[in-house]
Amino acid sequence: MMTGRRPVVRRAPGKLFVAGEYAVVEPGNPAILVAVDRYLTVTVSGRAHSGVVISSDLGPRAVRWQWRDGRLDVHGEEKEDDARRGRGALAHVVSAIETVGALLAERGLPMPALSVSVHSDLHEAGRKYGLGSSGAVTVASVAAVASYCGLALSREARFKLALLATARLDPKGSGGDLAAGTWGGWIAYQAPDRDAVLDLARRRGIEEALAAPWPHFAVRRLPPPSGLCLEVGWSGKPASTASLVSGLHQLTWRGSALHRTFIQTTTDLVRAAIGALEAGDGPGLLHQIRRARHELARLDDEVGLGIFTTELTALCDAAEGVGGAAKPSGAGGGDCGIALLDAGAPNDIAHVHRRWAAAGVLPLPVRPALEGNEE
Template sequence: MSGPAPGRPAVVRRAPGKLFVAGEYAVVDSGNPAILAAVDRYVTVTVSGSASPGVLVSSDLAAHPVRRRWDGGRLAADGGRERGGPVHVLSAVETVAALLAEHGLPRPGLELSVASALHADGRKFGLGSSGAVTVASVAAVAAYCGLELTRADVYRLALLATARIDPEGSGGDLAASTWGGWLLYRAPDRGFVLDLARERGTGAALRAPWPGFAVRRLPPPAGLSLQAGWTGRPASTARLVSGLHRRPWRGTCRHRRFTAAVTDVVHAMAGALEAGDGPGVLHQVRRARQELARLDDEAGLGVFTDKLRALCEAAEAAGGAAKPSGAGGGDCGIALLDAAAPRHISYVHRRWTEAGVLPLPVRVAMEGIQR
């Protein structure tokens, strides 16, 4: 570990977005499983050195670059710490810099350029752009600074960076962006992880076991094509999840029933994927949608919008199965359709378009973070 050398060439890393297939809401509690798929729309981060101390971040989503200076271990605006801006990028840089500092290396002066294919006209598709930019930023900054990280290291640093902003986030998007493909994922105890990093350091947090965390690859669904549709309405996962937890619901019998039912769905879906049982996967997608609908009825979150209902109905009419992807309230829905029946896929896309849902041309990205 040597830190960035003067005149070092720029480093580029890109990370894919994600779609939640099953396990939403339940996965935010440590140890509960979810299934995600990475998609071939990417956030690309380019890191180069800077003659000035601090960090300059430019993005195709922002009108102006953002400059921050080092103030201890944090990045602050002139005149004090400033809220807003590219918070996930800045937290990623701070987290990598903390690891450098533990090895006696200086906090670097850097320029980061961010390009996202997970947005349209400044509006997010709901494909995990925050997770993808965090993973790509961690990987690019670390590589530029001479750190050799495993994929697990990248995920853990990205989780630390994200949990400092939103400790309720599951990190499933980070896992999909890191490893790619179809994944069975369990979230770590974020409070434990943050305490560990504060008390023992970032390096120790990378090496220690993380309670609740697990990730493994799953095969793609046999004979099925994953389709995604965008409602045109961005939604805030953090707001929806926080809204649920503010209600007198967590810890109740209804909460336990929902968690148990969703856990059973995820395990059954993972088994169907591993057995090559396409009809079994469709059945579990329908069960997952029913559990989200029941949660929506009980908690009044607004998970299902008119466009998400239309998205699901169109897929069912074509013999497929569909549901919201993620927290709902807008963003994306997914459908699994017969891969050998392109006319069914065309029919669903036509129905979606008529309902104001934009079919997104995405495929599963089998590789995660990459150069």
């Protein structure tokens, strides 16, 4: 049962979108993300009985699961209660374990009985900040389970396993949170065609899917911004990225003139922002972040998604009032906004924080995480 093996602990950082939201959902469109120093930690150890027990500090108790035809099913008497909420709350952990289990099966290796414990610093007192906890828990779960089972995987292979696990739950998700959690720091990211890679894994197996090139996928590290500091504010309201993205796709937006303009303009500003980061051009980066804010606002005005709340608008206005740049991070509608401010002007930073607090925005003491998930 492998209970004699030492526990394996892996953690992954949260993330924030800097630019490229919504457009990045479509394969090949670039985005900039930054990993942040709030982490989700997964500990995997053996147990004496078959199956998997998953516990989380975000849930009321541990949930037992049993393997049935390559999938995890809530155990026995817990089924009625936890089938409704257990898989929902733990869906990304479960999918990560199932995906690693499928790779083990392809290699003719058994999946041991596991005890999996999840601890999140991406929440506080039950509050969700929108720092990518689903992505972080998937990345950390894949890494911890794979390592405990003796699989030596490259960084890219761990990312691909995490994306396959996530795409099974929501193929619309870009995977940017997974890339930030895997590579860390500031990154440029382009999403692969999730339908294509899921189809490849179904037809040819996970092993071959990991080895194959993925259409449109690209990721690379970027230098941090020159002369600027990243400040983060929480709007006080949780948001659902999946529902906002899904809501956009349900509209007649896709294929429209607005859609084409948004994609083209966003792609242009993201590429320009990447160039500014690589050139150490702080003012140039600020200009592109302001463009990103205005492009999201234009989209919001046209389709009425509710990307900009009163708090997020106040967050942006406060930063621009001292010469900085700011925007919602991610899908908007709540969660966090980001600001890039002059690192050499502490009084301006303090002034922005005061204006945020007056508007109901909580400054979060987070900083870029230089490293992602490590083996």
